[in-house]
Amino acid sequence: MNTETEQQFLATYPLAASMREEDRRFLLELSRRYRFSFQQMRMLVEQSIDLSLWDQGSLSMLWNDEDGGNLSGKPRTKAIIDAVSQQIDILRKDPTDYSDFTRKPKTTNKATHIETLGDERLLGRCPCPVSGEKTRCCNLLTLDVVQQCAFACSYCSIQSFYHKEEIHFAANLAQRLETLELPEGAWHIGTGQSLSSSQL
Structure with a gap:
């Protein structure tokens, strides 16, 4: 696969980064034979990822x-894509079959060290812009008794705050x-x- 072509593909369709490499190769090869519209290619990317997630x-x-x-x-391109979409709709509507489900190995928690906060302040402020004629702060206070999270969920924004x-x-929490x-x-x-509120 041409590296520059793949980079352009990923820049145009960022979700394609979640695709398997062989699936990206297949779509890029199809794009040379068929003149997909932007919406058609985006739909094919999403369908390819769905099929992978559904096994x-x-x-x-x-x-x-x-x-x-x-x-x-x-018309030919549309007819083929419609046929693919019909097959995927059938899969989507079928009841989920868990007979071949295998449990994934349990991953270890991200955090390996536990330390105690000293005299750091407990109350913080949200990062809203300064209130003014065009902005209004929500004045949300935050109780920061824990920093970081042991669950390490990939979707959680906390992962980007602490590395x-x-x-x-926080030490002596009840007293403080x-x-x-x-x-x-x-x-x-x-x-x-x-922190994650699920830890409280």
Whole structure:
């Protein structure tokens, strides 16, 4: 595969980075034979990823040039894509079969060290822009009693805040909460900004 061509493909369709390499190769080869519209290619990328996630083979198994019949040009391309979409719709509507389900090996937690916070402040502020004529801060307070999370969920934004494999807990938390002074007008305190609320 031409590296420059693949880079252009990924730049235009970022979701394609989640595709298997052989599936990307197949789609790029198809794009040389058929003049896909942007929407058609995006749909094929999504369908290819769906098939992979469902463990239902690949797009190359559903693609059949003969579905285009005697048509040519755009009508032929549309007919083949419609045939693929119909097969995927059937798979999507079928009841999920778990008979061949295999449990994935349990991964180890990301955090390997646990340390205790010292005298760091417990209350923080949300990162809203400064209030002004065109902006208004939500004035959300955050109770930062823990920093980092042991679950290491790939979708969670906390993973982008902390990079060391350490979890920091506030020391003497009960005592410090009893003496905590809330600023006037505080009405909402968030607990999931620097940690996962599921840990509380």
